[in-house]
Amino acid sequence: MSQTTATSQVRLTLPDGSVREYPAGVTGREIAESIGPGLAKAAVAIRVDGTVRDLMFPIRGDAPIAILTERDRESLDVLRHSAAHIMATAVREIFPTAGIGFGPSIDEGFYYDFEVPRPFTPEDLEQIEARMAEVTRKDYPFVREEVDRDAANRRFADDPLKLERISELGDDEVISTYTDGTFTDLCRGPHVPSTGRLKHFKLLNTAGAYWRGDSRRQMLQRIYGTAFFKKDELEAHLHRLEEARRRDHRRLGRELDLFMFHPFAPGAPFWTDRGTTLYNLLNAFMRDLQRSGYQEIKTPLLYNKGLWEISGHWGKYKENMFLVLDNETGEHDSSLKPMNCPSHYLMYGANKHSYRELPIRYTTYDVLHRNEVSGALSGLTRVRQFQQDDCHIFLMPSQIPDEVRRLTQFILSYYQVFGLTATLKFATRPEVRIGDDAMWDAAEGALRSALEATGLPYELKPGDGAFYGPKIDFDVADSIGRTWQLGTIQLDYNAPERFDLKYVGEDNHDHRPVVIHRAVNGSFERFIAILIEHFAGLFPVWLAPEQVRVLPISDAQAAAAHAVADRMRAAGLRVAVDDSHETLNYRIRAGEVEKVPYMAVVGQREAESDSLALRVRGSGKKQEVLTVDAFLERVTGEVRTRALVP
């Protein structure tokens, strides 16, 4: 901020382009009040020259400004950061010796890390939440002070975490503190004007968290919470959390009898008949899409370490590999493969290739093993054994734009089949990288032009690429708005060097191909988890392990029901007959609970007219009677087109 005298004026440009003059040092609150009492009341913070500040911040130079109200997303971050402070205020009142770590706002709320002698209990959380409500009732102002280093050190003398943070601040950085009521924190801000602005909040859970995220440092106790300006927004958020719990694939996987886990094989799913059906359907679909232009190959699961030394895994990835003892050497000098790429390079390298053959696309569904640390395992989303829909493409640099365009369209159209929408992330050269700038210019240029050819918006992530090349990541949003990173297209200039891969060019000389790593599902395991939660277990008929359940009304129609089921099977449908000695209501309920898409009820009337009474999953009493042939035509059509029904 430029040096100004108290009497000088600042020229501030409002969002509508108008310019207003104020005395230097004017605050956001004063500006809002000068514009109107309504705005003064609604104001949460102010954006000055692109930076969000609180309403007490003195403005000492000309700048574009915008008063932020509850309608601005930045305001929510400010509110949540303040909520974190209010939580710390409550914690300090209840546990006066608690050390104070970091307390930022995050995408869906906020957290604060505390150093306390014992972890927080659920009862503590209730007490803290109640105390927070008191703090908001008292409506303490958030008071900002700027202090020098010595004053800061004195002020936080009893809090080693804060002292460590102060010591890291550069000499040119302003050290500020914020006080609300009984609590003062080292903080950059900004904050809402007073604690009373926080009205709708909820503490959610506690967890251990390393100080500075470093597993060698002490474990702090983190409390997560969330906050909103409006009550209905908080309720909607809590409802979404509940909905996510309801859809949890671990729960649905058991209820729908798809897979299980056993302590003897942690992180490795057991697939039931139904789960295997689903798995195989997805695999068959992917095979179908890759029928032409791809070469499906299978490579060994177990390799001598020599391969991993060439690939670099032995140095950088050994901790994640399952090593295998060689009985002859007595050494753990081989490993189950954690990735397919090196074995694909061996296959490529085993033959001489002409430029006329390129691109060569190897695809593999082999089983991979990665020794994830025990604490990282979670249902199907983080496992130790899985299969990818892996593909490695060997091509000439000149072929990159076409190939990337093809792949991008392929991946997007694949997600569309499931009703998933993707956003693209373009990750460019990281600081630590191999290859010269010309190579990176070419690679990034090729990727970018391919991206723009799709006409889709994409997000730029500078510096987020792999060390061996830039990449496109596909973030997919499911039906309740959560995003998952699924597909990836990565250019790799390093592997061909390490494995000395070549092709013979038009000039009859050897050249280096480029490798593209491509995955669409990521892993089948994780993709199935996402599909289960996306569909809440209500799979479209083409994916449902059991597509139709035939219910005879009484024993008298059992034979007719089996005959109908046989015709359905002959038409390629997956069918079961429930002729158990239970009431029809009981069997209907069972079918609904098990989320079978179609139930075909066969009574006397239907048996005599070669028809069935169709009950569509989820539509209750609205049934329709149609002939068996009409049913087969309709449902086989839905399966063939992979329709998202019922």
Place this chain on the structure above:
RNA sequence: GCCACUGUAGCUCAGGGGUAGAGCUCUCGAUUCGUAAUCGAGCGGUCGUCGGUUCAAAUCCGACCAGUGGCUCCA
């Protein structure tokens, strides 16, 4: 891996220093039913594993195993 929490019948869960409970599932019997749970009976558990304390442990303590939440979105 680290921290916290959890582990009781196939599932969901109650109980809690003195010989283990419910509902559903399952089995059997009766019922033969027109769109979300028919009635009755029965089977089913070394209370995650191992060790310790105690006259006595599912219950208290410890270790281990597994699961769950989390482990920088930087004052």
